[in-house]
Structure formats: C-alpha cells, structure tokens
Amino acid sequence: MKFIKLAACITSASLLMACGGDDDNNSSVPAINMEKAQLVVNTNAAIAYAAYTDSVETAKALKAALATFKADPSTQNLTAAKTAWLVSREPYGQTEVYRFRNSPVDALDVEGDLNAWPLGEALIDYVNTGNDGDDFDNDQIGVTAHGFGDDITATIDVTNAEASNTIIGNTAIAIDDTLLAKGLAAEDEHDVISGYHAIEFLLWGQDLNTANQSTTDGTDRDEAVNATAAGGQRPVSDFVPGITADYDANELSHRRHKYLEVVVDKLIADLEAVQAEWATGDENNYRASFTTLTNEADAKTKLTEILNGMGTLSEGELAGERMQIAFASNSQEDEHSCFSDNTHRDIWLNAEGVSNSFFGDYAGYDSDLNGSDDVITNAVDGYGISDYLTEVGLTEVAAKTFAALAITKAGYAAIDTSARDGVPFDVLIQNPTENSSVAITIKALNQQSRLIQDAADQLGLGTVVESDASGCNTENPTSTEGC
DSSP, X not given: OGGGGHHHHHHHHHHHHHTTOOHHHHSOOOOOOHHHHHHHHHHHHHHHHHHXXXXXXXXXXXXXXXXXXXXXXXXXXXXXXXXXXXHHHHHHHTTGGGOSSSSHHHHXXXXXXXHOOSBXXXXXXXOOTTTTGGGOSSSEEOTTTTTSOTTOOOOEETTSOOXXXXXXXXXXXXXXXXXXXXXXXXXXXXXXXXXXXXXXHHHHOOOOSSTTOOOOSSSSHHHHSOOSSSSOOOOGGGGSTTSSOSSSHHHHHHHHHHHHHHHHHHHHHHHHHHXXXXXXXXXXXXXXXXXXXXXXXXXXXXXXXXXXXXXXXXIIIIIIIIIIHHHHHTOGGGSTTTTTTOHHHHHHHHHHHHHHHHHTEEOOBOSSSSSSOOBOTTOEEOOOHHHHHHHTTOHHXXXXXXXXXXXXXXXXXXXXXXXXXXXXXXXXXTSOOTTSHHHHHHHHHHHHHHHHHHHHHHXXXXXXXXXXXXXXXXXXXXXXXXX
16 A cells, blocks of 8 residues: 555655765664654554454365365365465465564464475375475484374385375374374474465375476476476365275375364464454453553564564565575475465565555455455554654655565566466576576565664664574575575
C-alpha cells in the first residue's frame, strides 16, 4: 500500500546520494519519542497477530482439504490439497520477520517444527535412488539412528534407498506426535520430518525430470531439473488403497494419509500457540509485555527487536541461507520449497514481511494465487518504522530505505514473474550470473539490511544486523565461500 509513496522518496534519496548528503549521520541521536514508539510497537503487534491468525485459518483449510482427499483420493482432490498448501504459505511467509528476536515463534521453539528445511524426505517416504545424498552425512542413516524406536532395525542407505525402510514403508513405526517430536535431532536439520515441507513432500513428491532420474547433485542439473512442469509428480495412486507399491500397498496409502493428518494437526497447534501470544486481552502474554513501554530503555529494546528481525531476515536468512546457498552452488536440494517449486513465493513473502514492518501495513494474503492479496479481513494499516524515522527527523535514511525496498521488490517480482512464466527458481539457479534476477535480489537485500542497520545506528540502538549473519558474502552472490 505505502509503496505508492516510493516514487517521491526514491527521487529524494537519489538527490541526497548524488549530492553526498548525509546530514542524519552527522546529527546527534534523537531522543526516543515515546508516543510515536508506542504507535510502532502497537502496529507491529497488530500485524503479527493478523498474519498468524491468517496462518492458522489457512492451515485449518489445508487440514480440511487433506480430510476431503483422504475420503476421496482423486486427482481433483489431490490438486485441491496442493492448492490449499500453497495458499497456507501466503500469510505464513510474511510472519518470518518475527523471528530472530525475543518473540514467541523462537521463544516457544516451534519455528523449526513449522518451517525447517531441507527436509529428510528419505526418512519419510520413498525417494528415487541416490536423490537424497545431500541430506545425510553418513552412508547408513535410518529410523534407529534417529531414535524412532529401539526395536526398529531398518536403516536407509542413501546410495540404495529402500522404500520399506522409511517411516511410511516400515509399518512397525507408529505415526503419531511422539514420532514427530523425535525429529530435528541433528544439528544440520537434515532429519526434519514435520512442518509445512513434510506435507509438501507427501503431496508433490520429488521434483525430478523423469521417474528414473537418479542424481541431483549439481553436476547433472541440466538433465535432472524438471523444467516442463511445476513441482514433483507424485501419483495419486500413492494415496489410493490397493494400487500403490507392491509391498503392502493398502497399508501404505493409509499411512500417508495418517502422516498428513498428524503433521497438519501439529502445524495448527504450533501456529495457534504463537497466535495466542500475540492476542489482545491477555495481560500475561508476549503482546502485553511487548507493547508496554514504561521508559525510553523499554522503547529502545522493542524498536531494536523489530529492526533485528527485519535486518537479519533480509541479509542473514533470506539473501544468504535461503537464496545464495542454492544459487551459488546450483543446489536444488537447498531450494526452500523444492518439491512444489514455490520458492519464488517464499522469497516474495519473506521480503514482504520486512516491508510490512517498515511501512506498518499488512495487506492480507493471496487466496487465488494470482499474485494479489484478496483476503483482507485482518488487514492492518498502521504506523511503521518509516513513519517514525520521518517524524523524528531522520528523513534521509527513511528515503534511502524506501528506495532500497523498491529495488528489492523489483528483484523478487522478476523472480515471481519468471516462475509464473514457467521458469521456476530451480531453473533460474542453473547458470548463476551477476545479472540474474536472483543475484540482483540478493544484493538488494544486502543493501536494504545495511540501511536497516543505519537506521538503528541513527536511533542509538546498536547492532541489529550481525556482519556474519549468514556466512555468505551477499555482496558477491555467485560465491560459495563461507556459505
């Protein structure tokens, strides 16, 4: 919404930079305006509650679609379940800016269960031979090694994966909350078995060029990537009793539906736990604490939290972890939504979350997946960091950040357009060049994070973006050094 103001702000920022203007940096740090700071934190909390509320509702819609699919495992209902998953990602992607700060999604330790990746898909269900090699550090990793039961002796040899040795294929493994709680045991998160991406994998399957493609290790990506369809091609027969694999097919179809049920229930429960912490009317929850500003120190702490989430997501997480690692190494395995080819939306939505905090707006989410937000029930039009900077006289950094956000938006919009035109993220990263829309967006995110830090400096808030937040050199997107 407030991007309408960008033309004037970009012009202003351009003039300032062309003339070498930097008056903000030479001025003393302004005192915190308590009234305006209160408006910022109130709006930030309102957006969080709105986005998490929409995330809960769309997750519940996904649960309903999965139940319909279980009752009638048809191609039409599989497609409907996939659509519900894609829609559920639209509000959730905008909540990631509430990470990297003292907020509920991290404090409750549920983010990993919600959105961690890469997924340990070979632990969950069958994969094509060799395709999960990047997921595991050892040759033999399986259900016993991951603590899924002392009486289970099956292992997964990543060079010759056996479908009967997966959670779905080994019927001795109970599919329940206890099973999911045993995931995320490894430091590198390569045994992730829950969250959005577990559902994604079960609905889409691996995104390969042909059913017989055996490697996606980066050396054969021209052949391995599926450039003719969006996402994987898991057959609906995997969910139909009696016609899946030749080893107890009837049981396995039920186990896939059961896995989807357990995972989506946990997804909803985790989202509801975070949502409750952002709700109004509870004087003991996180929102009550976050929006209570008793003195200037409180205000600084809360403003620092907001900017820390914005800056760390921009550079450390999105530019580095979520984009550059996959881009520079041509790694489909490191693509965020590698099964559905929905990574272009992950990028857009994460970046939009940063803009939401900066502008103090939340426009809702896109329910028909056409690129425009149409569910505006919980939309917020409030007071953001941009308003605060302007009103306390830090107009230059406000204008420059406006301009940087516009450049970032142009980059992620180009990635989105490419995907909608049949060139998804995993195809874009095959030939990483400095002129790629992915590289341009990575560098733009780097620059916007620097300006977020500049704003923090001028407000006297200290460091909000660590210099090595991602490990990647996001000024040089084609480099893998440090990633």
